[in-house]
Amino acid sequence: MRALTDVETQTLFSKLANYTGRSLTQLIAPSDSTGDDDDRHVFRLHESRVYYVRLSIANLATSIARDHLLSLGTCVGKFTKTGKFRLHITALDVIAPHARYKLWIKPNGEMPFLYGGNVVKAHVGRWSEDCPEHSGVVILAMDDTPLGFGVTARSTAEARKLEPTSVVAFRQADVGEYLREEDTLFTT
């Protein structure tokens, strides 16, 4: 387990910034922190996976041998062999409060989405205005429960003219993965 290099940090942040706005700074330096250094959260790399973890816990974890340490904190995603970063569904709790664009889906669209389908226009209850196409979006239920994230297929203006069956957002991750990918989600 180690801290991230500057290149890795940049890759990670640019991926996170797809979904979040300026409030991403809250992840590194929470405004309500007491200034205690142990209290802040850091990103740690362990076997190509990145974890968002409190510094005091990360320091404690140094006493565990590398091959015995399975996971700690919240897994944000993993670095691919080519150096790109893939966000996992486990990162949803980290990005959802800071989401830049949001898309709410109606109760009748929740199950199709949670089974891994894209979001069709007929299932959209609400969406953020002025959202360009191919931008990251956090998908929520009508009661503001985050269900997953994806990328928009069309901008909001264009999506208004579409027919109800056309896709407005492509799914990237949904909470249904906790069940569907149960075997592989936490294995290295």
Added chain:
Amino acid sequence: MAVRPPPSAAKGSRSNPKARKSATAGPSTLKSKVSKRPSSKQVKTKPGVHSQTLKASSGAKPSKRRQKTYTDKELKLPALNMITPVGVEKPRGKKKGKVFVDDKEGMMTILALVNAEKEGQIESKMIKARQLEEIREARRMEMEKKKEKKQAELDQVKKDLKKGKKRYDAPRENGPEVDKQKADGRKNGKPKKRVSFA
């Protein structure tokens, strides 16, 4: 390179195999060997170590001063025209290995950079989308206008048709004349043949 001692000396030195080595073999064993060695007829020496053997024979300690090695720069040799791959050349005085970013300030700097870049991208995307939307709107308006015009023309024609053929033909200049001629008979003046029953 070893010089063989004469046969008389060979017997005595057999117990100590090291004694067979020449004076030039190494400085550590020089002293003892030289003292044991009988007068040799010919000693072959390398040009560089000649002075050393002299010193050794005189009983002085071999100098520990190493020969100075010159770098290419010192000798003013021209550099070879070749490519040094990235990573082969190691910068001196720099940290070896990865450079970690673990302090809050460093992370904030990177985050600010990334955020600025992302906002720029989104802004440009929005501007582009807006422009495209404007173009699309203009095109739509144009098409609508064309359609309306066509519809109006069609309506006019329909209206004319409804009012009757007469009026529709009215604008023709030679229309009535033709009709007259047709009514009279043939164009060339011959009366049309008729069959009638009395």
